[in-house]
Amino acid sequence: MSEHHEIIIIGSGPAGFTAGIYTGRANLETVIFEGLQPGGQLTITTEVENYPGFPDGVQGPEMMEIFRKQALRFGAKSIYESITKVDFSKQPFTLWSDADKEYTADAVIISTGATAKRLHSKGEDDYWGFGISACATCDGFFFRGAKVFVIGGGDTALEDANYLTHFAESVTIIHRRQEFRGSKIMVDRAKDNPKINFLLDSVVDEYLGEENLGVKKLTGIKVKNVVSGEFTEHTAEGAFIAIGHTPNNNFLGGVIDTDETGYIITKPDSTYTNIEGVFACGDCQDSKYRQAVSAAGSGCEAAIDAERWLSEK
Ligand code: NDP
DSSP states (O other), rough: OOOEEEEEOOOOOOHHHHHHHHHHHHHOOEEEEEOOOOOOGGGGEEESSSSOOOOOOHHHHHHHHHHHHHHHHHHOEOOOOEEEEEEOOSSSEEEEETSSSSOOOOOOOOOOEEOOOOOBBBTTTHHHEEEEESSSHGGGGGGEEEEEEEESHHHHHHHHHHTTTTOOEEEEEESSSSOOOSSSSHHHHHHOOTTTTEEOSEEEEEEEEETTTTTTEEEEEEEEETTOOOEEEOOOOOEEESOEESSSOOOGTTTTTOOOTSSSSSOOOOOOOOTTEEEGGGGOOOSOOOOOOHHHHHHHHHHHHHHHHHOOO
16 A cells, blocks of 8 residues: 655755745645655764854754754654655656655655765774865865865865865865866866865875874875875875765666766756656755755755646646
């Protein structure tokens, strides 16, 4: 027996909860599948200082709790399961969860986010959140006057490095080869920036740190030159891993159109996917901005698109 809902929202970050606030207020019966990481990526960050409305900053997990509360206030219901399979070939749509349950929905909003790729070098898990981060825009501010490192050679790494020079004393890009994947203009900008140094043909071998009274702190990075085989140790107070993100869209089984990197393609100026009645918002369809506030904005758009589509139907 399947359980039917007017709107199913898959994913519980800023995009999903905002969509839930809007569909709830539009009087549409809504459930939000919270997934494996209820609250999304923000639950693994510390302080969020760039979300409007929180002039003194807010802890990521607390902010997501506030979002959830607001969505539930308007009638959305949270289900603590993950959607693992979908059938969008006919309406109502059918979805299956990891609790072996079957659901149907008149409209579906996908807001499953993305996951920052990790290297899992030695020490990375120990100092994650204690000097190691995957989001320069979120955490750069905390590294005033610090020696920081950025790992990666794409546009994100180059942009993060430039951004971090606003705060850090020095920024060193560690990239595994000589040529950059990022665009020429970004490479030139980084090379012209006197605060940016490069360790090319290099990979992180180990993150080093210390623990005082239970507080962990990154203090250094051990780097291996992949050509010479030589190891060097560097003082490091911050390290930003910028080797790309993976959108969490595998469970869709390829029925929703994505670009070559797996991000859902939405129709221009809308959150419509290739399947009528299925909408996408947030980081699962945005490889460019990836901010809580832009995700929330697109969650609002998906809810409005879904509501209009349902009422036209
Ligand atoms: P990319 O996939 O473009 O680059 C990832 C980088 O990380 C590559 O240099 C890659 O090295 C390196 N890397 C990957 N895996 C490893 C590993 N295991 N060990 C060491 N290094 C590794 O991801 P980005 O996030 O940089 O960019 C994603 C998309 O977003 C791109 O299309 C980009 O252009 C776009 N973007 C645009 C911006 C803008 O226009 N302002 C800003 C940011 C992103 P290698 O090159 O050797 O494969």
